[in-house]
Amino acid sequence: xxxxxxxxxxxxxxxxxxxxxxxxxxxxxxxxxxxxxxxxxxxxxxxxxxxxxxxxxxxxxxxxxxxxxxxxxxxxxxxxxxxxxxxxxxxxxxxxxxxxxxxxxxxxxxxx
Amino acid sequence: xxxxxxxxxxxxxxxxxxxxxxxxxxxxxxxxxxxxxxxxxxxxxxxxxxxxxxxxxxxxxxxxxxxxxxxxxxxxxxx
Amino acid sequence: xxxxxxxxxxxxxxxxxxxxxxxxxxxxxxxxxxxxxxxxxxxxxxxxxxxxxxxxxxxxxxxxxxxxxxxxxxxxxxxxxxxxxxxxxxxxxxxxxxxxxxxxxxxxxxxxxxxxxxxxxxx
Amino acid sequence: xxxxxxxxxxxxxxxxxxxxxxxxxxxxxxxxxxxxxxxxxxxxxxxxxxxxxxxxxxxxxxxxxxxxxxxxxxxxxxxxxxxxxxxxxxxxxxxxxxxxxxxxxxxxxxxxxxxxxxxxxxxxxxxxxxxxxxxxxxxxxxxxxxxxxxxxxxxxxxxxxxxxxxxxxxxxxxxxxxxxxxxxxxxxxxxxxxxxxxxxxxxxxxxxxxxxxxxxxxxxxxxxxxxxxxxxxxxxxxxxxxxxxxxxxxxxxxxxxxxxxxxxxxxxxxxxxxxxxxxxxxxxxxxxxxxxxxxxxxxxxxxxxxxxxxxxxxxxxxxxxxxxxxxxxxxxxxxxxxxxxxxxxxxxxxxxxxxxxxxxxxxxxxxxxxxxxxxxxxxxxxxxxxxxxxxxxxxxxxxxxxxxxxxxxxxxxxxxxxxxxxxxxxxxxxxxxxxxxxxxxxxxxxxxxxxxxxxxxxxxxxxxxxxxxxxxxxxxxxxxxxxxxxxxxxxxxxxxxxx
Numbered sequence: 001x002x003x004x005x006x007x008x009x010x011x012x013x014x015x016x017x018x019x020x021x022x023x024x025x026x027x028x029x030x031x032x033x034x035x036x037x038x039x040x041x042x043x044x045x046x047x048x049x050x051x052x053x054x055x056x057x058x059x060x061x062x063x064x065x066x067x068x069x070x071x072x073x074x075x076x077x078x079x080x081x082x083x084x085x086x087x088x089x090x091x092x093x094x095x096x097x098x099x100x101x102x103x104x105x106x107x108x109x110x111x112x
Numbered sequence: 113x114x115x116x117x118x119x120x121x122x123x124x125x126x127x128x129x130x131x132x133x134x135x136x137x138x139x140x141x142x143x144x145x146x147x148x149x150x151x152x153x154x155x156x157x158x159x160x161x162x163x164x165x166x167x168x169x170x171x172x173x174x175x176x177x178x179x180x181x182x183x184x185x186x187x188x189x190x191x
Numbered sequence: 192x193x194x195x196x197x198x199x200x201x202x203x204x205x206x207x208x209x210x211x212x213x214x215x216x217x218x219x220x221x222x223x224x225x226x227x228x229x230x231x232x233x234x235x236x237x238x239x240x241x242x243x244x245x246x247x248x249x250x251x252x253x254x255x256x257x258x259x260x261x262x263x264x265x266x267x268x269x270x271x272x273x274x275x276x277x278x279x280x281x282x283x284x285x286x287x288x289x290x291x292x293x294x295x296x297x298x299x300x301x302x303x304x305x306x307x308x309x310x311x312x313x314x
Numbered sequence: 315x316x317x318x319x320x321x322x323x324x325x326x327x328x329x330x331x332x333x334x335x336x337x338x339x340x341x342x343x344x345x346x347x348x349x350x351x352x353x354x355x356x357x358x359x360x361x362x363x364x365x366x367x368x369x370x371x372x373x374x375x376x377x378x379x380x381x382x383x384x385x386x387x388x389x390x391x392x393x394x395x396x397x398x399x400x401x402x403x404x405x406x407x408x409x410x411x412x413x414x415x416x417x418x419x420x421x422x423x424x425x426x427x428x429x430x431x432x433x434x435x436x437x438x439x440x441x442x443x444x445x446x447x448x449x450x451x452x453x454x455x456x457x458x459x460x461x462x463x464x465x466x467x468x469x470x471x472x473x474x475x476x477x478x479x480x481x482x483x484x485x486x487x488x489x490x491x492x493x494x495x496x497x498x499x500x501x502x503x504x505x506x507x508x509x510x511x512x513x514x515x516x517x518x519x520x521x522x523x524x525x526x527x528x529x530x531x532x533x534x535x536x537x538x539x540x541x542x543x544x545x546x547x548x549x550x551x552x553x554x555x556x557x558x559x560x561x562x563x564x565x566x567x568x569x570x571x572x573x574x575x576x577x578x579x580x581x582x583x584x585x586x587x588x589x590x591x592x593x594x595x596x597x598x599x600x601x602x603x604x605x606x607x608x609x610x611x612x613x614x615x616x617x618x619x620x621x622x623x624x625x626x627x628x629x630x631x632x633x634x635x636x637x638x639x640x641x642x643x644x645x646x647x648x649x650x651x652x653x654x655x656x657x658x659x660x661x662x663x664x665x666x667x668x669x670x671x672x673x674x675x676x677x678x679x680x681x682x683x684x685x686x687x688x689x690x691x692x693x694x695x696x697x698x699x700x701x702x703x704x705x706x707x708x709x710x711x712x713x714x715x716x717x718x719x720x721x722x723x724x725x726x727x728x729x730x731x732x733x734x735x736x737x738x739x740x741x742x743x744x745x746x747x748x749x750x751x752x753x754x755x756x757x758x759x760x761x762x763x764x765x766x767x768x769x770x771x772x773x774x775x776x777x778x779x780x781x782x783x784x785x786x787x788x789x790x791x792x793x794x795x796x797x798x799x800x801x802x803x804x805x806x807x808x809x810x811x812x813x
Contacts, residue, residue, distance in 0.1 A: 038622070079616075079619070085560060087494065098498075108605065153237075153275075156200065157245065157267040158243065158267070158272045161276055161279070165236070232497075271511060274460050288474065292493070
């Protein structure tokens with residue numbers, strides 16, 4: 001069983017759990033996989049910028065993200081479900097973002 | 113002293129309005145914080161704003177909401 | 192015991208804002224959400240007015256028997272009040288648009304529940 | 315005193331025209347003529363207007379007109395009040411000229427295609443388009459932060475109106491979601507603005523900067539930081555950066571193609587305008603730049619990865635448009651003159667290219683009434699010329715030379731390397747490639763694969779006006795791609811003033 005099949009099976013399992021009747025075709029699986037790889041690659045590269053704060057912290061974070069990625073793969077189907085068009089869901093993220101932004105600006109300026 | 117009573121009615125009125133199951137009552141109770149804030153504005157040295165808020169907060173907003181409730185449904189449905 | 196009325200007024204404004212956000216976030220009924228958002232707007236307006244307030248000051252109307260420097264030192268700051276006037280009007284007109292949309296959607300779906308009519312359509 | 319009345323005309327003309335169009339209900343011919351004339355004039359005004367500032371009501375700072383200050387006590391004339399701006403002030407510079415010109419151009423083609431594609435141009439649609447353009451021009455021009463807020467609200471209502479007027483399935487739901495979220499973001503933005511007002515005593519950005527830079531207020535005070543956070547939050551809503559990216563892309567997908575083209579231009583220019591104000595006010599605070607870069611990175615990554623997994627081509631474009639906003643944000647967040655120039659250049663390019671793509675893909679909707687890529691195919695044979703134009707638009711978005719986004723993306727990558735953040739450059743290259751892949755996937759399924767049997771192509775020909783708009787957009791892309799100096803020279807002064 002190749003790595004591709006493993007991921008395909010996982011995506012299928014997640015979609016079954018979500019109760020989506022959409023069949024998992026090769027196209028949907030490969031788009032999911034592309035999105036997944038893009039996400040992981042960009043996040044990993046972005047984390048490298050932590051080196052400006054502290055190089056050791058960067059190494060720890062890259063390692064942590066790698067571990068999280070390999071245990072939680074595939075992330076993209078879940079991420080897609082989180083970013084749906086439900087108003088209550090969007091409202092929740094908006095208020096969370098408001099809290100995060102206010103906290104970050106308040107904390108960030110005192111510590112950067 | 114009067115301003116503290118107004119502040120308390122504002123907050124309590126807002127909470128009570130949101131606690132109603134009957135939406136028409138909720139719509140009408142929206143006027144309480146509206147008119148309390150209008151009086152508060154008067155107290156806070158803004159008489160012209162108080163006039164506007166008295167009209168908008170105690171008449172226009174509750175009436176708009178009440179009209180919508182009358183045109184749609186009166187009770188909150190169970191989700 | 193003397194409590195600073197300006198500070199208390201700020202707290203009132205803050206609680207209105209929190210109540211508004213709470214209603215928008217946790218109450219499912221659209222009318223309730225809208226009422227909550229109206230309170231949020233009211234809270235912000237009250238905050239602005241409180242900011243322009245000057246304890247022990249006078250209303251910012253220049254009467255003929257006042258001197259400019261006396262007026263400038265005692266009058267409340269009128270700029271925030273001008274902003275509130277605009278904001279009240281904006282809030283009322285936005286409210287009217289939202290309520291119109293709610294009426295149309297109720298006719299279409301027969302419901303006022305945000306979880307029912309504003310859910311993800313999966314498209 | 316030299317009054318640049320034309321600066322105000324840029325905002326007043328579209329509003330007046332919008333109101334006038336509303337009066338002429340059902341007189342389709344007259345409406346067509348007036349709308350087209352206004353739309354032609356819109357991009358021309360900024361080219362004719364001299365740079366400078368316009369003071370509404372003639373309220374210049376007291377220092378500029380001593381006759382106003384006669385009889386005032388020394389309390390006022392002796393202090394900094396003497397220099398402060400009393401009324402609403404609009405500032406017009408070369409960068410704003412370019413941006414308002416591009417906005418006017420997109421408005422023109424949106425109106426032009428709308429008038430020709432729809433049989434009954436009467437109604438509120440043109441009104442809303444002009445209202446939106448007027449408010450976004452005002453947001454770009456205004457130096458008064460409360461005036462900006464008022465037009466921010468008008469722009470939000472106009473955008474909601476454009477979605478409501480589209481008549482696409484489920485548009486009312488999306489409009490309601492957008493306006494409800496706006497009702498949280500709007501008051502909080504206002505709260506941020508008035509906290510700034512409370513701290514500095516002013517709503518004029520120039521005066522606020524004066525107060526901040528000259529030590530009249532403590533720049534590290536907590537109130538100021540919370541004001542900054544709230545303004546950033548309002549900025550996220552106005553431009554559709556995360557967490558508003560889902561609703562913004564939904565809004566784009568529920569508008570008619572010309573409407574979406576205009577809506578994304580509104581988002582881009584509002585983002586630039588408010589972003590510039592945030593940088594002007596708070597660039598002393600290093601965390602501002604970090605936050606802008608962080609938000610932009612999240613926008614890029616989420617926008618583009620979400621675009622890949624969509625099946626509706628309007629939604630794909632919507633998410634791609636949000637993802638492209640991230641490039642602008644990174645340019646602004648780098649904080650160097652070169653970086654900001656690159657970000658502004660990218661903003662101009664993106665507004666043009668995304669409008670190009672929306673109107674180009676709109677021809678599919680016009681021919682088939684379907685926006686689901688799974689049901690489409692073989693459209694290449696229906697109209698190969700339009701297919702070629704759409705392909706070129708996609709190449710432009712991905713940053714293929716000699717088109718314009720190549721120049722701006724190259725500048726952005728250079729700027730990120732100069733700022734010591736080559737990782738940003740790598741991510742931008744990676745995501746550009748993925749953008750191109752996403753676009754090609756949509757292009758392939760719509761145009762190149764064999765036509766599904768169930769697909770019915772309507773027998774209406776694509777209006778010539780749509781093709782003309784596409785060709786003009788292509789010309790703009792090529793011009794800016796071959797001669798980027800046209801844009802960068804006029805953007806440079808603004809960028810240099812921000813650092």
